[in-house]
Amino acid sequence: MNPVFTPPLHLQRHQFVVDFVRKTKPKKVADLGCGECKLLKQLKFHRSIELLVGVDINGAKIKKHVHGLAPLSTDYLQPTNHQLHVELYQGSVTQRDARLRGFDLVTSMELIEHLTLPDVEHFSSVVFGYMSPASVIISTPNSEFNRLLPGLTGFRNYDHKFEWNRSQFRSWAVKVCLDHGYEVEFTGVGEPPQNQLESVGFCTQIGVFHRLKGSSHGNVLPGSEDEVFSYTSVYSINYPSLHDNNTLCKVLMSEVLYWAHQMTNSWMAEKTGRPNGDLPHRESEQGELEEWLSESQKQRACTGGLACSVDYFGRGEEQECGKLPQQQRSATFNRFVLVPLDGLWSCCPKIRELSGSVENLKQLLMDQPQVNLSQDGSSLLVKCEEQDPEQVDCDLEDDKGTRAVPVSCPAEPEEDWEADI
Structure with missing residues (x-):
């Protein structure tokens, strides 16, 4: 029976490569003889690597084992x-392929x-001659062990x-260095x-x-x-990245819509005192709200807090506020909140x-x-309530023009738990 290594010898070999990657932060990495792709599955989490x-x-x-490399x-x-x-x-490591050059x-x-x-x-x-990478890590059994x-x-x-002893491995490595312009360091894993x-x-010499x-050495011009x-390509995948404009827009849209609704709901529920977030329509209620908001603004000014304003409007006003879909223009009982983009940008770190x-x-x-943006593109339109049309008709007699009230900033989104992986 072989002696037990802790951790197992193959894991020690992989960890040696992982430690090297952490130290040198290569962008392009290739594993020759990747087999079950175990090493690649570890390396895909290292953010310096752009091509694996x-x-x-x-x-x-x-x-058979490619599924572990999928996003x-x-x-x-x-x-x-x-x-x-x-x-x-x-493919065979004894054959050239230009896609493996310059790693x-x-x-x-x-x-x-x-x-x-041979x-x-x-x-x-x-x-060493054709691929000519900046660094190469070779491991092989040490027959003396x-x-x-x-x-x-x-x-x-x-x-x-074959299985080389240390002298044979060194002789081969030194010849490689002389032939192709490299220098080599010798080490290993699996201590005796x-x-x-x-x-x-x-046990394993490296x-x-x-x-x-x-x-x-190995400098060949493209097109030669x-x-x-x-x-032969077997598998190819691009991981989603914010450097891709489509992915960036999708993530940004998700953040904008989420926080715009959070801000709207927070204002409607907390600042009006209505659990369902109903907007005020009568003059007496509106006066109470404005008085409360005035005091709230003073408090924020004293504490240095940041406030963002929103506007709301009802029937007959939405057509002045930008691009509303036709079905929303005809639904006169819909009401909307204008959330300024500068408010979203200031309050939400992820959007910034x-x-x-x-x-x-x-x-x-x-x-x-x-x-939906306002006509000047400065605000986001968020639908905030639906009421019975007859009730809205009555309310609108007392609700003329566009109102403006501040809304407190939402809490910052939780840090991407995966960011430091």
Whole structure:
């Protein structure tokens, strides 16, 4: 039985890559021999990565495990500025493909020992010479550790073509560096029993390669005869991102409509004292409301609080206030609240973050069919109540003109719980 590593050895290898990604923050990462895509599933959460690619000779294995790379529901409900494209290919690491050129990081974990020695030479030429990434992480078994694995005879896996000791791995790595303009650091995971690290080494040996500055190795101009495409695309997905204008508009629309209704309902329920949020119609009630609001404004001025104004209007007034759908213009018993865009922008941090300015907010909302803006585009129209037409007719005799009252700012939306993932 093999000795038990805590955590398991394959997780230690993946964690080594994750730690490297956290430190160096690469934008383009490729995993060669991605298999079940376990490493890719960990790397997709790292926001420095904009392009994540996996390559494996076994296309059926990729397709079987690809579901774990799909966006989560929260990625659509709460998209962030994180731009991520995931691409999986079926192909051999001994073949060139121009789509794998110019990456920041290429990883190959426990792969080269499955190749014949002539194919290892092709692998070296393709990865270090043609792909020419900024950094490469290669891991492979350390045969010197095998004697510590009870019951092991031969190689660790039936498909291994060789297993190098530390000296053999170093010789290969140094030759790669000389041939293709890299430098290498040696390390590993899976420590041996106490006091045997020097004599035995790590169970898995790792080489971390860095391309030398100014190296011209592997520089091939786009459109040259070396620009070949030998891999077959198996899976491709773009994660929702606020950098996409359609996604940005959808999220902004959701925030605007939510907070506009929150502000309207808060004013109607709290400031009028009516649990159902009915607007006042009679002069005596309106006077009481205005007196209360006047005192409320004084209090806000003393405390430095921010106040946003809203207007309401009834039958005959809506046509002066902008683009109302025809069905709402004819429904004379509908009443609307005007919520200023500068009030929404000032009170709601998420809207400020998404739009950048009140003018940008106005421009983004102008062509959205879900919203109605006032004629000058400065306010959002929100339908606030429906009453019996006969009651509205009576009320409107006493309710002339457009009123203006302040509404308190809503509480800030909860911080995206996923923002720091």
